[in-house]
Amino acid sequence: MTAPAGGRTRTAPVPGPADWLLARLAVVEERVRQAIALRTGEDPGPDLPETPFDPFRGLYVSDEMAPHLLDVPAGPLTPASAGAALAAAVRDREDAATAAGAAPPVRRLAGDFGLDDLALDVLLVALAPDVDTRFERCYGYLNDDVTCRHATVGLALTLCGVPPASATARRLFAAGAPLRAGGLLDVFDSGRPYPTRGLRVPDRVTAHLLGDDSLPAGLPVSFGPAAAPCPVEGPLAGVVRHVARLLAHPWPVHLRESHDRDGTATTVAEAALARQGLSALVLDLTALDRETDPGASVRAALLEARLRGCGLIAGPVGVPVGPPGGPPLRALLAPLADPPVPVVFTGSRPWDARWTPVPPVAAECPPLTGAERAAVWRHELRTHTQEPDEAAVTAGARHRAGPRRIRAMAAAACRQAAAQGVPVDAAAVRSATRPWSTGALDRLARRIRPAVGWPDLVLPERTHEQLRDLARRVRHRDLVLGEWRLRPGGGRGRGVSALFSGGSGTGKTLAAEVVAGDLGLDLYTVDLATVVDKYIGETEKHLEQIFAEAEAADAVLLFDEADAVFGRRTATQDAHDRYANTGTSYLLQRLESFDGLALLTTNMHANVDPAFLRRLDLVVPFPAPDEARRRALWDRCLGPAVPRADDVGAEALAALAGAFDLSGGAIRCSVVTAAYRAADEGRPVAMADLLAAVRQEYAKLGRYVDESRFPPERTS
Missing domain, CATH: 1.10.8.60 (Helicase, Ruva Protein; domain 3)
Structure with missing residues (x-):
């Protein structure tokens, strides 16, 4: 710091990442100059014409030059005093910056990837032409091949003062060495002799050392902390603390959630990494099916996490990954099996031991409770409005979605309300949640947007009260079955199911629409013509798609004329009866584990299998009107x-x-x-x-x- 005329002090500019890198490359430049000087001092040979530079050097070997090809020394370069002094000065400045808490990117990279001084010098030699094009021509001259304008194994070792024949030095370029295992250096031209094999530094590594940490284009990752923090109290907060303790060990963690599209596990992993002082990089494995080389994307995501010094979240695990005929999941997850950074796998499927040599540590992530969903909705709406409407928060909390989906829903509701110039209310929230009802549900069922209410029902008081009780069950199931722990065992879900029984035209479908409208949910009428299939097992597949999509979209399923699917099981006379009974048994189990609202209507109560009636929460009669x-x-x-x-x-x-x-x-x-x-x-x-x-x-x-x-x- 100096005091110029005028009495004000001027602070010396703080070196940026590019400045530190250029200082290191200045050392490489000195070594290259020395190598060129050594080469030009010994060439031409004693019997060759005194032509310092042959314009065709590296393109041919003349008869006059051939006897002198082996006269050039093959030993390593001995650093000149000027180069050694410059290298020492650069190291001293880096030591001072590191001691002050501002370690240069080169030093941080060496520490994070476990590089010694020699490995770091080799990396800088290979990187030099990507920063300064002057090195291209120099490397072509030193390689004695003007077409080889990049660093080679032999040239890198020579410039670093190491004999190319050193077995110890060659280990630097092994596949398991820090340079290549960490993704910092590529060795190509494997068909050539070892010393002349080329070296390449990925563009992302060069950009990082120059101070550019923007995400690579096309890489299916997102970066940033969780936008909605997990609640301080509740089951989810305990999971966050548990996962944070697991991440303190160098083991990958598999955080299993209730559904792949829920997003709760990703938010929990982000919060757990934050407790460890780390940011999160999220890798979307489902996007790898668009990649020609999905394995390269996984390795690039791991490299990105190491460069940034953050944790990696990969999921959902277990879904089809990569293009058809691509590498198996075990090959894709191999770089993450023993990761150098904290890694959390997410997904709804149990871990298959064939995916990695050693399975990760398992942890369970329960879905958000009603109170936790309300807290996330309130937080997300508060980012757009000063004080969110509690009716809007309540309407949003009815949808059994995870934090990431809630974040998108809240943003959509706020945009829609702003476009119409109205405050964010319950109607805007309900409208914003509808686009999430997609997939097989739209293909196998018909959506009905509720447009009627309780005053439109003309029913007996007892039937009316049972319908309101049905809505109460759905609205408060998280409290009663979750917090009050009244959920039975046996793999039963938190869903609600009811049978509407009555003659044709007595208002069963209209009542289903009213209940769905009161809950702010869309109603899907299952089209039995598209579900029932003559081929064995296909009907069950279609029904499983419908149930799974309805759980994800938090929609109300209406099985009209349910006795066609939920009919009585019969005595087994032939194979058709056996498979029909198998389908009915499957429906019994799936309806019991369903986590949504399923409504069945029939005008032939006696034809419904009694086992279904036992599993139903309500049987609502619809008598003929008086x-x-x-x-x-x-x-x-x-x-x-x-x-x-x-x-x-x-x-x-x-x-x-x-x-x-x-x-x-x-x-x-x-x-x-x-x-x-x-x-x-x-x-x-x-x-x-x-x-x-x-x-x-x-x-x-x-x-x-x-x-x-x-x-x-x-x-x-």
């Missing part, structure tokens, strides 16, 4: 928007309800038919239209028509 409810249904189906003639009043609707014993579905069909008749003539709906529609409905249902109750049909 006269008072039929009167309410007529009025509700006509609604306030349909224009009514003067003869369609309260007394007329009461007369219709008393005269015709129709279900709610039949009443709605009658109203629609009457509305079309009135619309065709451009007038309000009249009583004659309703009666004609009822006559048509009776005929459709195959019921007896008492013509004395109907006006005569009009003829054209």
Whole structure:
């Protein structure tokens, strides 16, 4: 620090990463100059013309030069006093910076990868042409081959003062040595003699030493700490502490979660690494199927983690990885089997001992509880709004998602609300959660967006209360089954299932839509035509896809006419009966382990297997409506928007309800038919239209028509 004129002090600029690297390369430059001087002093030979530089040197060998090819000394370079002094000065400055807590990148790299002075010097010799193009021509001259403009094994050892014939020095270039095992140095041209094999430093290593730590393009990794910290209390916080203790040892950890798309395990791993003072680099193994060389991507991710000095999270493990016909998972995970950095594998599948020589340490990651989900939602919404709406937090917490998915949902809800100029409310949150219902669920089931509510149901009070009890079970299952520990054993999930039993048109599907709307969830009606397959085992595969996707999307499954799939098992007479019973037994087990809301409807209660009834949480009866409810249904189906003639009043609707014993579905069909008749003539709906529609409905249902109750049909 100096004091210039004016009385103010000026601080010397702090060397940057590139400055430290260029200082090291200055030492390499001195050695190259000495090697060139040595070569030019001995060449040409005594019998050759005194031509200091042959323009075709390295391209041919003349008859005059051939006898003198072996006259050039093959020994190592002896560093000149100027080069030795410069190297000592650079080391002194690096020692001072390291002691001050600002170690140069070159020193940090050597320490993190276990490089000794010789290995570091070899790395710098190989790296020099990537930083300064002058070294290209110099290396071509020293290699006696103008096409070989990169460092070779022999040239690197010669410049470092080591005999190329030294067996100890050659170990530097072995596959298991720190330089190559760490991904810092590549040796190519394996068909050439060992001293003339080329050396290459990956561009990422050079960029790191120059101070550029941007992620390589195309590498399926993300970097950064967890955006939503785990709750201080609760089961998940205990898992974070446990994983942090495991990461204190040099062993990889397998953190198993409930579902690959949950993201909870990744957040727990990030928090555990943070407790160790480390950032996290996340490698998405599912993205390797787009890579031509997935193994290179895994090695590049490990190199990135080592360069940054952070931990690596890889997952989900167990899903198909890489292109078809690519290397097996064991080969891909080989670099991570005994990692030099903390590694956490995530995934929902149990670890297969064939994946690595020694399985990692296992740990379980439970899904978020309702209170933990609410805390994450509140945290994420607070990053966008000053004080989040509790109704929005409650609506979001109903979705059984992990922290990473909650983060994306909250951001989508805030963007949508901002685009509409409204605050983030429960409706915006529910709308933002819908895009996560994808995959096989959309292919094998039909989505219904709930558009009705409790006032739209015309049911007996007992049925109405059972439906509300069903919604309460779903809303508070995490508290009752999780925190209060009332979940039974036997591999049972936290799902809720119910059977809606009643005649056709009594409101079973409408009730399912109301329950789903009250919970803020989408309703998926399973299309049995796409599920049931004539080939053995295919039906079970389709159903497994539906259940798995519904768990991931947190959707409500509706099996309409469930007796077609959940029917009674029969006595085994032939192979068809045996496989049909096997499918029913599979459904019994899968429904019991399902973690979502499954609704079954049937109008033939007696055909449902009794084993299903035992596993159901509720059996809700839907009786045919009595006269008072039929009167309410007529009025509700006509609604306030349909224009009514003067003869369609309260007394007329009461007369219709008393005269015709129709279900709610039949009443709605009658109203629609009457509305079309009135619309065709451009007038309000009249009583004659309703009666004609009822006559048509009776005929459709195959019921007896008492013509004395109907006006005569009009003829054209």
